[in-house]
Amino acid sequence: MWPRSPPNHKEWQGSGTTAHFGDIVLGRCYTYTQIVRPELRDKDCQKIQEAFLKSFLSKDPCDATEQDYQPLIELANQTIPCNKTVFWSKTKELAHQYTRVQQALFTLENTLLGYIADDLSWCGDSGSSEINYQSCPTRRDNCSSNPVSVFWNTVSKRFAEDACGVVHVVLNGSLNEAFDRRSTFGRVEIHNLHPKKVRTLQAWVMHDIGGVRSDSCSSSSIRDLKSIISERNITFTCQNNYRPVRFLQCVKNPEHPSCTSGI
Numbered sequence: 001m002w003p004r005s006p007p008n009h010k011e012w013q014g015s016g017t018t019a020h021f022g023d024i025v026l027g028r029c030y031t032y033t034q035i036v037r038p039e040l041r042d043k044d045c046q047k048i049q050e051a052f053l054k055s056f057l058s059k060d061p062c063d064a065t066e067q068d069y070q071p072l073i074e075l076a077n078q079t080i081p082c083n084k085t086v087f088w089s090k091t092k093e094l095a096h097q098y099t100r101v102q103q104a105l106f107t108l109e110n111t112l113l114g115y116i117a118d119d120l121s122w123c124g125d126s127g128s129s130e131i132n133y134q135s136c137p138t139r140r141d142n143c144s145s146n147p148v149s150v151f152w153n154t155v156s157k158r159f160a161e162d163a164c165g166v167v168h169v170v171l172n173g174s175l176n177e178a179f180d181r182r183s184t185f186g187r188v189e190i191h192n193l194h195p196k197k198v199r200t201l202q203a204w205v206m207h208d209i210g211g212v213r214s215d216s217c218s219s220s221s222i223r224d225l226k227s228i229i230s231e232r233n234i235t236f237t238c239q240n241n242y243r244p245v246r247f248l249q250c251v252k253n254p255e256h257p258s259c260t261s262g263i
């Protein structure tokens, strides 16, 4: 059904590089630096686009490294104010609904690099200088050191290293385990918070409206998170259904009983 990959591209199990990748990267960079956060208007989007392409072109897409992304990270470097960092895990949509309203707060995607890369796929090939638009390796079926997985691990680590003051995380209480050690939040971000800079991690365990309350602040998975954070000399606090985020959930379900009385 699909045209076969050109001879010089290996075939992988994942979808190929997003069409018009270079243009999307350049356009998103200009949108973010000129409109969303004009305080970053002096960023060089042409150089950022070039650095992003150079991070993976002509390279084995199963041998991506943190080093590949260092030039890009330096060009797109951005300071997040203390007390404004929001992590999330299994709550991508809700976390971004909240930061879209509460624009003083930053998820990784509310930073320049996360904004540029969100939902994109990209890879190249060591035997060619071309972008592979036909297929890219996936963590599950091909290799964990693929360009996209290594990118999110690398920028998530940097996002956590740069955090300061009181940081927040939105967790999904409708899952059996709201905290998963294998997640990017559990495997990368909490281990890269600096105890000398981060005073408190505040967890918000949110339950789907009308969903089951599988997990909550008193559950074993949250106690596991608390033990990891406390061992790192960072204070841990937790709130079930943090009210400002709950209001957002209720916008979509105004008639639900948990939204009509005293949320």
Ligand SMILES: Nc1nc2c(c(=O)[nH]1)N1CN2[C@@H]2O[C@H](COP(=O)(O)OP(=O)(O)OC[C@H]3O[C@@H]1[C@H](O)[C@@H]3O)[C@@H](O)[C@H]2O
Pocket (backbone or CB within 6 Å): 086, 087, 088, 089, 090, 091, 092, 107, 108, 109, 114, 117, 118, 119, 149, 152, 153, 156, 159, 182, 183, 184, 185, 186, 189
């Ligand atoms: N588009 C984004 N993707 C990701 C971000 C992010 O901020 N934006 N990630 C990770 N990430 C990719 O999302 C899934 C897992 O999500 P999911 O299983 O829902 O949650 P994770 O904890 O793994 O990752 C979310 C956490 O890491 C950063 C962001 O700062 C959040 O605090 C996996 O492929 C990750 O590589």
